[in-house]
Amino acid sequence: MAELLGVAVLGLGLSALYALSSLGLVLTYRGSGVVNFAQGAIGLCAAFVWFELHVNGSWPFGLAVLVAVVAAAAAGALIHLGLMRPLRTASSIARTVVTLGLLITLQALVILRYGPVVNTVPSTLPTDPWILGAVTVPADRLILIAVALVLTVALWVVYRFSGFGRSTSAVAEDQTLAAAVGVSPDVVAAANWALSSALSALAAILVAPIITLHASSMTTLVIGALAIALIAGFRSFPVAFVASIVLGIGQTLLTRFVDQPGAAAAAPFLVMIVVMTVRGRAIPLRDHPFAKQPRVGSGRIRPAPIVAAALVTTVLVLVLSEAWVLAIGTTLAVSTFLLSFVVLVGYVGQISLAQWPLAGFGAWVAGRLMAAHGVPFLPAALIGVAATVALAIVIALPAVRVRGINLAIVTFGLGAVLEFLLFTNSDYTGGIGGTAVDMELFGWSFDGGLHPYRYVSVTFVVLVALALVVTNVRRGLVGRRMLAVRTNERAAAALGIGVTSVKLYGFALAAGIAAVGAVLVTFSVGIVDYHQFSSFQSTVYLGLAYLGGIGFVAGPLLGAPLGPGTVGAQFGKDVLVGLGEYLPLIGGIALVLTVVANQDGMAHDLARVSRRVAARLGLGDRAIRQPARAALVSRPGQERERVRPSTLAVSGLSVRYGGTTVLDGVSLDVRPGEVVGLIGPNGAGKTTLIDSITGFTRPTAGSVTLDGAELAGRSPSARARAGISRAFQSLELFEDLTALENIIAATDPASRSCYVTDLVRPAPVRLGPGVTDAVREFRLEDDLDRPASDLPYGRRRLLAIARAVASGPSVLLLDEPAAGLSGEESRELARVVRRLADEWGMAVLLIEHDVEFVMDTCDRLVVLDFGRVISSGEPGEVRRDPAVVEAYLGGESAALAMRTEATS
Structure with a gap:
C-alpha cells in the first residue's frame, strides 16, 4: 500500500x-x-x-x-x-x-x-x-x-x-x-x-x-x-x-x-475517446455553426492532364539519375496516400489526424504477414488494406459522434494509441531493425532501391487508378451525399441521407487509399521502420494535402514534393546542397502563408488559371449541366402527380431539458391536402415541435405517427424516407453545391449499391418529375447553375423550400418560410403553399409570424404558449379566442389590428 x-x-x-x-x-x-x-x-x-x-x-x-x-x-x-x-x-x-x-x-x-541533442537542464526548484x-x-x-x-x-x-x-x-x-x-x-x-x-x-x-x-x-x-x-x-x-x-x-x-509498453502513454487518449463518445451527438444541435469549407473540384476527368503527367514523368525518368527516379516514385506514393485526405477531409469534411498511423496499421499487417508467415506481397498487401478498412470503421464508430476540432483531437488521440501500443513496441514490429519486405509480383520485383524504374511505373499506375476512383466518387451520388454531409449534417439527415453511413464510408474509403499509399511509401527500400508512423507525421501530411488543395484530386501531387524522400528533398541534396534540412521549415512557412492567403490550396489557383488559358484559346468547357437543364422544360399535357396521402398525428408530446419543460402534452394532426398553421410567441416551442416530429429532438413523452405507424426510435433520415420533409428556419442549404445540386440531393435514390458502383462508374444525374415541378413551381430556372451561397436571400429561401418539396413528401413542415421576404414575395409564396396542399395533396404544417400569410393560407390553426396548446380551430375562431389575443397577439390593440388587417 x-x-x-x-x-x-x-x-x-x-x-x-x-x-x-x-x-x-x-x-x-x-x-x-x-x-x-x-x-x-x-x-x-x-x-x-x-x-x-x-x-x-x-x-x-x-x-x-x-x-x-x-x-x-x-x-x-x-x-x-x-x-x-x-x-x-x-x-x-x-x-x-x-x-x-x-x-x-x-x-x-x-x-x-x-x-x-537532448539538453539536461539543472533544476531551479528544490529537489530535496x-x-x-x-x-x-x-x-x-x-x-x-x-x-x-x-x-x-x-x-x-x-x-x-x-x-x-x-x-x-x-x-x-x-x-x-x-x-x-x-x-x-x-x-x-x-x-x-x-x-x-x-x-x-x-x-x-x-x-x-x-x-x-x-x-x-x-x-x-x-x-x-x-x-x-x-x-x-x-x-x-x-x-x-x-x-x-x-x-x-x-x-x-x-x-x-x-x-505493457505504451499503455501508460495511451491512457489519456483512451479516456478521452470514451468521454467524447458518450458526450458526442450523431447529429449536431440546431445552433451548431457551419463555417465555410475549402472549395472542392468538380470531379471531371480530363484526359489531357493525365497524358501530360505520364509524358513528363517518362521524360524525367529517362534523363535523371536513379536517386531522382526513386524520389519521383516516392513523390507519387506520397501523393497516393494524400488522396485519402481529399476523400475524408475535402469531401466529407472530417478532420482526421490519424491517417498516417492508421495507414501504418495496414503496412504493419502486410509486412508481418510477409516477414513472419511468408505470404506473397500482393495478398499480404490486400489483407493489410482490408484490415485497415475494418479498423477505420471501428475507429469511426466513436469518431462520427464528434465533429470539427473535437474530431481532430479524437483522431489525433486514436493515432497516438496506435503509435504507443503498436509501433513503438519492437516485439510487434520485427525488432529494432524493423521488418524486411520485398515488393514482388509474379516474380517481378519493383523494390524502389533495387529497381527504381519499375517502382516509378507501379506508383504512377496506382496513383492514376486511385485518382480516377476519387473523381468518380466526387461526380456520383456518393459525392453529393458527402458534400451534403460536409456542409450541413442536419439538412442532409432531413433529406433522408444517412449521415452516419456516409461518414463511415468516407473513413473506410480514405483508410483503404491511405493503406495503399503507406505500403508504397514504406516498402520501397526493403526495410520497414514502423517508428515513422507517428501522430505528428500525420499532421505534417495533412498540412501537405491542404497546401496542395485538399478538395482537389490534383492537390496531393502539388503538396507531396515537400514530403520526406520526395523530389523536394532530392532537390535540396543535389541542386541546393543543404536545402534538404530546411525542407520542414519551408513546408511549415508555405503552409501558414497558403492558409492565410488562399484556403483552397494551390490546385484551386491552378484550375482557375487553366480555365482562363483554355477560354483564351477557345477551348473552354461546355456547360456540364445542359442535359439536366433541358430536362427541366415544361411538360405540356401532363398533370402533376399527387403525393402519397398520409396523415401526421402528434399525441401528448412533451420535451424537457433538465428542469425546463419546452413542450407539454402537445397534440395535433395534419391531414392530406390541408395546411395547418402553428403559431405562438417566440420561445413557445414551435421549432422544438418540428425537431421532435423529424427526429432531431427526442421527446420525453408522447408519440408521433404517420398513418398510424409509430415513428419513435427512427432516425431523421428514416423519417424523411417515410415521407416527412422540412424546410429550416435558418435555411441550412448546402452552400458548396449549386441550386440544382441542392434540389437533386433531395431526390437521389436511397441506394447502397452506389457505394460500390460509384467507385468505377458513377451513375448519371437523372431528374425526376419532382425536381422539374419544384424548379418550375418556385421559378428557379435561371438560378440552377449558381452556387447556393451566391443567391440573394429571397431566392435562397425559395430554394430551401423547393429542396424540401422536390422529393414529393406526404408531409411538409415549413418553419417561417416567409421570413425576410417582401410583401409581394410573401403573397406569391402563400399561393404556392396552397397549391402544394390543393394540387400536390401534401399535408402542410406551417410555422409563421406573418399574420396575413397565416390567415390567407391555413385551413386550421394551432396556438402554442409556453409549450402548451392554448387554442386550435379555424383561423376565424382562433383569431377571436381571448387566450390567443392575450398570449400571442399581446392585448386588445394587437387584436384590433389583426381584425382590421384580416378584413382589409
Whole structure:
C-alpha cells in the first residue's frame, strides 16, 4: 500500500505538467475559439530562450524567465493579429491547419538551431525529498502541483468575476453581439493568446529540468494536454486541473504496475475517446455553426492532364539519375496516400489526424504477414488494406459522434494509441531493425532501391487508378451525399441521407487509399521502420494535402514534393546542397502563408488559371449541366402527380431539458391536402415541435405517427424516407453545391449499391418529375447553375423550400418560410403553399409570424404558449379566442389590428 501511495504521489509531477499545459490550451480556446496545436512549440521556443540566457548566458533566473515569458506573450498576440484574425470566418479545418503549420515551423527552427541533442537542464526548484508519513516525494513535484493549483484558482477567479473574464465569455458566446456592446473580439482574443503563450512558456521552463529540453519534448507533452483540455470542454479550468491530477497519477501507476509498453502513454487518449463518445451527438444541435469549407473540384476527368503527367514523368525518368527516379516514385506514393485526405477531409469534411498511423496499421499487417508467415506481397498487401478498412470503421464508430476540432483531437488521440501500443513496441514490429519486405509480383520485383524504374511505373499506375476512383466518387451520388454531409449534417439527415453511413464510408474509403499509399511509401527500400508512423507525421501530411488543395484530386501531387524522400528533398541534396534540412521549415512557412492567403490550396489557383488559358484559346468547357437543364422544360399535357396521402398525428408530446419543460402534452394532426398553421410567441416551442416530429429532438413523452405507424426510435433520415420533409428556419442549404445540386440531393435514390458502383462508374444525374415541378413551381430556372451561397436571400429561401418539396413528401413542415421576404414575395409564396396542399395533396404544417400569410393560407390553426396548446380551430375562431389575443397577439390593440388587417 505504501508503494502504491508513493507512486501515486510521484505522479503529481506529471499531473502538474499536464495542468500547466492544458490551462494554456483552455485559455486560447476561450478567447478565440482556436485549439492551438502549436502551444507546446511556443513554450519550447521560450524555454530555449531562457536556456540561452540563464544556462548559457548566466543571466539571473528571474530575469531570464521574465524575458522568455514576455517574448512568448508578444509572440502569442502577434500570432492572433497576423494569422488568426484573418481566419476568423474560415473553417475549423483552416484554423487547425494554420496552427499545425506553426507547430512544424517552430519545431523546424529549434532543430535547425539546436539539432536533435537532448539538453539536461539543472533544476531551479528544490529537489530535496519530502517525507510525508511513509511516502517520500521530491519537493519540486509538490511545488509544481502547488503552482498549477494557484494558477487554476487565479484563472477561475479572473474569468468568472472580472470584467475581462466577462468580456471573454461574451466574445465566446457571440462575437457580433459582443462588438455591438463595445467589446472588441480582436483585443480579447489577442490578450488571451498572449496569456496562454506566456503560461506555456512558464510551464516549459518549470518542467524542463524534469523532462529535459529537446526538439520534441514540449510538443509531445501537449498531446496529453490536448486530451485533458478536451475532457474539460476547453472551458473549465477546475475540470482541467482535476483531470490532470487523475490522468497524471493514473499514467504513473500504469507505468509502474502494468507490463505493457505504451499503455501508460495511451491512457489519456483512451479516456478521452470514451468521454467524447458518450458526450458526442450523431447529429449536431440546431445552433451548431457551419463555417465555410475549402472549395472542392468538380470531379471531371480530363484526359489531357493525365497524358501530360505520364509524358513528363517518362521524360524525367529517362534523363535523371536513379536517386531522382526513386524520389519521383516516392513523390507519387506520397501523393497516393494524400488522396485519402481529399476523400475524408475535402469531401466529407472530417478532420482526421490519424491517417498516417492508421495507414501504418495496414503496412504493419502486410509486412508481418510477409516477414513472419511468408505470404506473397500482393495478398499480404490486400489483407493489410482490408484490415485497415475494418479498423477505420471501428475507429469511426466513436469518431462520427464528434465533429470539427473535437474530431481532430479524437483522431489525433486514436493515432497516438496506435503509435504507443503498436509501433513503438519492437516485439510487434520485427525488432529494432524493423521488418524486411520485398515488393514482388509474379516474380517481378519493383523494390524502389533495387529497381527504381519499375517502382516509378507501379506508383504512377496506382496513383492514376486511385485518382480516377476519387473523381468518380466526387461526380456520383456518393459525392453529393458527402458534400451534403460536409456542409450541413442536419439538412442532409432531413433529406433522408444517412449521415452516419456516409461518414463511415468516407473513413473506410480514405483508410483503404491511405493503406495503399503507406505500403508504397514504406516498402520501397526493403526495410520497414514502423517508428515513422507517428501522430505528428500525420499532421505534417495533412498540412501537405491542404497546401496542395485538399478538395482537389490534383492537390496531393502539388503538396507531396515537400514530403520526406520526395523530389523536394532530392532537390535540396543535389541542386541546393543543404536545402534538404530546411525542407520542414519551408513546408511549415508555405503552409501558414497558403492558409492565410488562399484556403483552397494551390490546385484551386491552378484550375482557375487553366480555365482562363483554355477560354483564351477557345477551348473552354461546355456547360456540364445542359442535359439536366433541358430536362427541366415544361411538360405540356401532363398533370402533376399527387403525393402519397398520409396523415401526421402528434399525441401528448412533451420535451424537457433538465428542469425546463419546452413542450407539454402537445397534440395535433395534419391531414392530406390541408395546411395547418402553428403559431405562438417566440420561445413557445414551435421549432422544438418540428425537431421532435423529424427526429432531431427526442421527446420525453408522447408519440408521433404517420398513418398510424409509430415513428419513435427512427432516425431523421428514416423519417424523411417515410415521407416527412422540412424546410429550416435558418435555411441550412448546402452552400458548396449549386441550386440544382441542392434540389437533386433531395431526390437521389436511397441506394447502397452506389457505394460500390460509384467507385468505377458513377451513375448519371437523372431528374425526376419532382425536381422539374419544384424548379418550375418556385421559378428557379435561371438560378440552377449558381452556387447556393451566391443567391440573394429571397431566392435562397425559395430554394430551401423547393429542396424540401422536390422529393414529393406526404408531409411538409415549413418553419417561417416567409421570413425576410417582401410583401409581394410573401403573397406569391402563400399561393404556392396552397397549391402544394390543393394540387400536390401534401399535408402542410406551417410555422409563421406573418399574420396575413397565416390567415390567407391555413385551413386550421394551432396556438402554442409556453409549450402548451392554448387554442386550435379555424383561423376565424382562433383569431377571436381571448387566450390567443392575450398570449400571442399581446392585448386588445394587437387584436384590433389583426381584425382590421384580416378584413382589409
